[in-house]
Each structure stands twice: as structure tokens, then as C-alpha cells.
Amino acid sequence: xxxxxxxxxxxxxxxxxxxxxxxxxxxxxxxxxxxxxxxxxxxxxxxxxxxxxxxxxxxxxxxxxxxxxxxxxxxxxx
Amino acid sequence: xxxxxxxxxxxxxxxxxxxxxxxxxxxxxxxxxxxxxxxxxxxxxxxxxxxxxxxxxxxxxxxxxxxxxxxxxxxxxxxxxxxxxxxxxxxxxxxxxxxxxxxxxxxxxxxxxxxxxxxxxxxxxxxxxxxxxxxxxxxxxxxxxxxxxxxxxxxxxxxxxxxxxxxxxxxxxxxxxxxxxxxxxxxxxxxxxxxxxxxxxxxxxxxxxxxxxxxxxxxxxxxxxxxxxxxxxxxxxxxxxxxxxxxxxxxxxxxxxxxxxxxxxxxxxxxxxxxxxxxxxxxxxxxxxxxxxxxxxxxxxxxxxxxxxxxxxxxxxxxxxxxxxxxxxxxxxxxxxxxxxxxxxxxxxxxxxxx
Numbered sequence: 001x002x003x004x005x006x007x008x009x010x011x012x013x014x015x016x017x018x019x020x021x022x023x024x025x026x027x028x029x030x031x032x033x034x035x036x037x038x039x040x041x042x043x044x045x046x047x048x049x050x051x052x053x054x055x056x057x058x059x060x061x062x063x064x065x066x067x068x069x070x071x072x073x074x075x076x077x078x
Numbered sequence: 079x080x081x082x083x084x085x086x087x088x089x090x091x092x093x094x095x096x097x098x099x100x101x102x103x104x105x106x107x108x109x110x111x112x113x114x115x116x117x118x119x120x121x122x123x124x125x126x127x128x129x130x131x132x133x134x135x136x137x138x139x140x141x142x143x144x145x146x147x148x149x150x151x152x153x154x155x156x157x158x159x160x161x162x163x164x165x166x167x168x169x170x171x172x173x174x175x176x177x178x179x180x181x182x183x184x185x186x187x188x189x190x191x192x193x194x195x196x197x198x199x200x201x202x203x204x205x206x207x208x209x210x211x212x213x214x215x216x217x218x219x220x221x222x223x224x225x226x227x228x229x230x231x232x233x234x235x236x237x238x239x240x241x242x243x244x245x246x247x248x249x250x251x252x253x254x255x256x257x258x259x260x261x262x263x264x265x266x267x268x269x270x271x272x273x274x275x276x277x278x279x280x281x282x283x284x285x286x287x288x289x290x291x292x293x294x295x296x297x298x299x300x301x302x303x304x305x306x307x308x309x310x311x312x313x314x315x316x317x318x319x320x321x322x323x324x325x326x327x328x329x330x331x332x333x334x335x336x337x338x339x340x341x342x343x344x345x346x347x348x349x350x351x352x353x354x355x356x357x358x359x360x361x362x363x364x365x366x367x368x369x370x371x372x373x374x375x376x377x378x379x380x381x382x383x384x385x386x387x388x389x390x391x392x393x394x395x396x397x398x399x400x401x402x403x404x405x406x407x408x409x410x411x412x413x414x415x416x417x418x419x420x421x422x423x424x425x426x427x428x429x430x431x432x433x
Contacts, residue, residue: 013118014111014114014115014118015115015118015119015122015162016336017340018336018338018339018340018413019115019333019336020162020163020166020167021336021338021340021341021342022332022333022336022338023159023162023163024163024167024169025296025297025342025343026159026296026297026298026299027159027160027163027169027171027297028297028343029236029295029296029297029298030171030232030235030236030297
């Protein structure tokens with residue numbers, strides 16, 4: 001039985017294909033340590049920093065530009 | 079863009095919906111569904127693990143509140159997810175010995191004491207009011223238990239080059255002040271959002287090339303990572319904790335009501351560059367999951383800052399609205415729940431604009 005069939009086997013189960021995909025996305029972030037910062041890969045999001053553009057290993061990343069603003073996300077990344 | 083002021087009359091209505099609405103606001107709704115989901119995931123792991131079966135059996139004899147506490151622990155969630163990914167997808171996520179050790183510890187220590195596993199197995203310090211779920215700061219520089227070590231490893235796996243630090247007494251004090259201040263400014267909203275946060279980890283990247291203030295990452299449910307730079311004052315901390323908790327809430331919503339069609343990945347996503355970043359190379363190119371979570375954070379911060387009397391409230395509302403408009407041509411990437419989530423943000427933006 002394939003993974004997808006296992007997921008769909010339980011009638012009324014909350015363990016759906018969509019949920020497993022959510023879990024896999026979370027698991028994949030653990031494999032980013034094998035990658036080199038600066039590469040555009042499926043696990044990195046491209047974000048700029050105060051000291052130049054690099055790629056970050058996480059999806060929701062806030063930079064500190066050192067400007068002293070209350071929330072750097074608002075003024076730099078968002 | 080010149081943001082227009084927000085009318086105060088409708089702020090409380092949006093605050094209430096963000097904090098208590100179903101299905102995307104209420105912590106109680108999301109948490110009870112998360113507990114049910116993790117119980118099912120655990121049952122799947124129990125087909126291969128006697129420790130999982132024991133934990134499942136123990137959980138059958140406790141009330142919902144206890145199950146919620148057990149499943150609120152970031153490491154317990156991570157462990158169960160690793161077990162499921164191994165069974166369903168063949169992923170090499172966790173070895174069976176470690177899985178059994180952690181789930182057995184959960185059965186023996188967490189369920190019996192009605193406290194999260196990491197409370198019982200690692201050095202952590204609670205902060206904020208203790209009348210609801212407490213939040214914790216990680217203070218264990220040499221974890222002595224498999225659970226403590228595994229948690230540390232899971233954080234470091236996702237943050238290459240990161241060095242975990244033990245927060246000082248002053249930093250713990252500021253976390254506490256920030257949480258309490260946030261609860262005074264928008265009690266329901268902050269309580270609802272921060273209930274999705276379980277652990278704050280403080281640290282920095284070695285080498286100093288990655289400057290950051292605060293972050294969250296998929297795969298570490300309930301975990302906020304803070305740089306020492308985030309400890310600049312109680313109000314900043316209140317906003318930072320709320321901001322990061324909103325990202326964690328978004329991730330939890332995605333478990334309960336998956337928002338993206340299967341196969342969606344940030345790297346393959348269409349990109350959106352916010353208009354306020356158009357002249358700033360490197361700052362745009364947001365994948366759609368980031369657009370959605372940012373839209374959610376901006377709307378929430380608009381309410382928070384309006385209540386705090388900050389002029390930035392209107393800017394946050396305007397930016398949330400811009401993201402809402404620009405995500406409309408990417409709705410095909412979303413599930414029906416994802417489209418409902420976007421629509422709910424649009425409805426709340428309309429309320430804020432209705433003066």
C-alpha cells in the first residue's frame with residue numbers, strides 16, 4: 001500500500017493527503033543544513049539583509065537593520 | 079501609499095474575530111482540532127511503536143485539557159510528525175529507539191504530571207501570566223535528557239550556524255514584561271495568538287553574517303527564535319512576541335485547515351514583490367505562503383498598534399490590504415480553506431475601512 005493509499009484508507013480520518021503534505025513541508029526544513037546559504041533551493045527563501053542579499057533557511061525571517069525601528073519586519077522585509 | 083487613519087469604531091469587531099472567530103481565530107477551536115489530529119497521528123505511529131501505543135493508551139484515560147497540554151509541547155509534536163513522515167512517506171526522520179524513548183517519556187512524565195514533556199526533562203523557565211498556558215524560555219545549555227538534546231538538535235537542524243544562548247535574568251524579565259504588556263493592550267487578541275507559542279529560544283548565528291531579530295520556521299511548531307537584538311524594550315518585545323506568535327498561529331491553522339494544495343512549496347511558488355519594496359532589490363520576491371502570513375500579521379498588528387495609539391497602525395492596514403489584493407490572482411494555489419482564509423482577511427479589512 002502506498003503512502004497516499006494509507007492516508008486515504010481511513011474513512012473520515014483527519015490524516016488527509018493535504019495534512020501529510022503540511023507535515024512534509026515542516027520536515028523538509030530540517031534538511032536545509034545540508035545546503036549552502038546563498039543558493040536558491042527548494043528550502044530557502046531569498047531575503048535581503050542589511051549586509052547584502054543572501055538566502056535564509058526559514059520562511060518567516062526578520063532582519064535587523066540596526067535602525068532602531070520598533071519592528072524591522074515592517075520597514076525592511078514587509 | 080498614504081494610509082488613511084483607521085476608524086476606532088470597528089477595531090474591536092476585527093479584534094474579536096481575529097481572536098475568537100471560527101475557524102481561523104479561536105485558539106480553543108484550533109487547539110481542540112490539533113489535539114484530535116495529533117491523537118490520530120499518534121495512533122498511526124502506534125501501529126509501529128509500542129511506546130506510541132502506551133502513550134495513546136494513557137491519553138485515553140485523561141481529559142481533553144491534559145491531552146491539549148501534552149500535544150502543546152513542540153518536541154512531542156515534532157516527534158509524532160517525524161514518526162508519521164517515516165511511516166507514510168518513508169522519510170528518514172527519526173530512528174525507532176529515539177522515537178520510543180521520547181514517546182515513553184511523554185507517557186510516563188508528561189501525562190502523569192499534566193505538564194509538557196520539556197517542562198519535565200529540560201531547563202526551561204516560564205514567563206508571562208500563569209493563569210492560562212504559560213510560555214517558556216529555553217535555558218538549558220547542556221541538556222541531560224534525550225528529550226532536551228533532541229529539542230536542541232531539531233532547532234539547530236533548521237538553523238545552520240545558529241548558536242543557542244542562555245537568556246539572562248534581565249532578558250527573561252523583558253519577555254515577561256512584553257507578554258504582560260501585550261495582554262494589557264489587546265487581551266483577547268494577544269492571548270489567542272500567544273497560545274500558539276510554547277518556547278522562546280534565544281541565540282545568534284555564528285560569524286555574524288546573518289542579522290536577525292526574530293523568526294519562526296515551519297517544522298518547529300510553537301517555537302520562537304529571538305536574537306539578543308530583540309530585547310530592546312517592553313513594547314518592542316510585546317510586538318515581537320505577538321508578531322511571531324501570529325506566524326505560529328498561521329502554521330497551526332495550516333494543520334487544522336490545510337491552506338495550500340498538495341505539492342505547494344515556497345521555492346516553486348509564484349512571487350510577489352510588495353510595492354513598498356519595489357526599489358529595494360532583494361527585499362521582494364515573496365512566495366505565496368509568505369504573502370498570506372504577512373497579510374495576517376499586518377492586519378493583526380494594525381489592531382494591536384491602533385489600541386496602543388501608534389501611527390503605524392494605518393500603514394499596517396494598508397499593507398495588509400495591498401497583499402490581499404495581490405494574492406487574488408494566486409488563489410489557484412490554495413485549497414477551499416485557503417481561499418476562505420484569504421476571504422476572511424478581506425472581510426476584516428473591509429470592516430476596518432468602513433468608517
